[in-house]
Amino acid sequence: MKVNNSLEETIDAYGDDHVGSSATTPLRADAFELSNPKKVELIQEKVAAILEILGMDLTDDSIKGTPNRVAKMYVNEIFGGLHPDKKPKASTFSNKYKYGEILVEKNITLYSTCEHHLLPIVGKAHVAYISKGTVVGLSKMNRIVQYYAQRPQVQERLTIQIVEELKQVLGTEDVACVIDAKHLCVNSRGIRDISSSTITSEFGGAFKNKETKREFLDYIQLDTEF
Numbered sequence: 451m452k453v454n455n456s457l458e459e460t461i462d463a464y465g466d467d468h469v470g471s472s473a474t475t476p477l478r479a480d481a482f483e484l485s486n487p488k489k490v491e492l493i494q495e496k497v498a499a500i501l502e503i504l505g506m507d508l509t510d511d512s513i514k515g516t517p518n519r520v521a522k523m524y525v526n527e528i529f530g531g532l533h534p535d536k537k538p539k540a541s542t543f544s545n546k547y548k549y550g551e552i553l554v555e556k557n558i559t560l561y562s563t564c565e566h567h568l569l570p571i572v573g574k575a576h577v578a579y580i581s582k583g584t585v586v587g588l589s590k591m592n593r594i595v596q597y598y599a600q601r602p603q604v605q606e607r608l609t610i611q612i613v614e615e616l617k618q619v620l621g622t623e624d625v626a627c628v629i630d631a632k633h634l635c636v637n638s639r640g641i642r643d644i645s646s647s648t649i650t651s652e653f654g655g656a657f658k659n660k661e662t663k664r665e666f667l668d669y670i671q672l673d674t675e676f
Contacts, residue, residue, distance in 0.1 A: 458664065458667055473614055475601055475607070475611075477532065482533060486525050486526065489521075490518075490521040492521075493521035494517040494518050494521040497520045501513065501516065501517065527600070528600055529601055531597045531598060531600030531601040536597060536600075538593035540615075540619045541587065542585065542621075543584065544584060544585075545585050549581060550580070550581065551580070552662070553578060554578040554666065554670065555576070555578070555592070556574075556576040556672075557674070558574060558575040558577065558592050560572070560573050560596075560599050561599060561600075562600070563601070564602075564603065564604070564633055564635045565604060567635040567639070569633070569634040569639070570634045571631050572631060572634070573630050573632060573647065573648075574629070575612065575627060576627065576629075577591050577595065577616065577626070578627075579624055579626070580622065580655075580662075581622070584621060585620075586619055590619075594612060594616060594619075595612055605631060606650050608629065609629050609652045613625050613627045613654055623655030623656075624654060625655065625657070626651070626654065627651065628649065628667070628670060629648075629649070629651075630647055631648055632647045632648075633648060636648075
């Protein structure tokens, strides 16, 4: 397989320094004292106030239900990953077939929300690990990505959180993640650059080895369209 040098060079240039990021989502100590229904109620009031300030007519049939829809979407959907009760239970299994090579789950569809402007982040996550005796169900890797994506995020933190969660679940340092995503705060406002995307990476254990890293990057660039 031939490596796409542009991807490897982009990742190498980014390096291991995730500037301005932390592996922990910034939550207050009392973040879950309010029930979800109460949060929906309070957010609905705030969204209605914003729309009124903007001059929207909340008696119009098209928009009168918007505050409630937005509030439920925030609490139950796009920010649902904030609540620890939503964390996926990633059951592991013994690696009885002694598979010792890289396992890659590529092109995991990713929807998140930029915490700076509350605009969408849309892209693909590619996750890999090398078993140290246990394996995890493939769909659980997708669910872990989804869980950490469903919160106000920065892409650097999201990449780290996915890797750290899989390290804990699998009991190995040999985990890697690459995310390639578009940020609508760049694409639809400000500079309005619709063609650019952002690549972040986190490599643990054996994936810090140049040959293993390159093998992983080769895999995620294979054409696997069916």
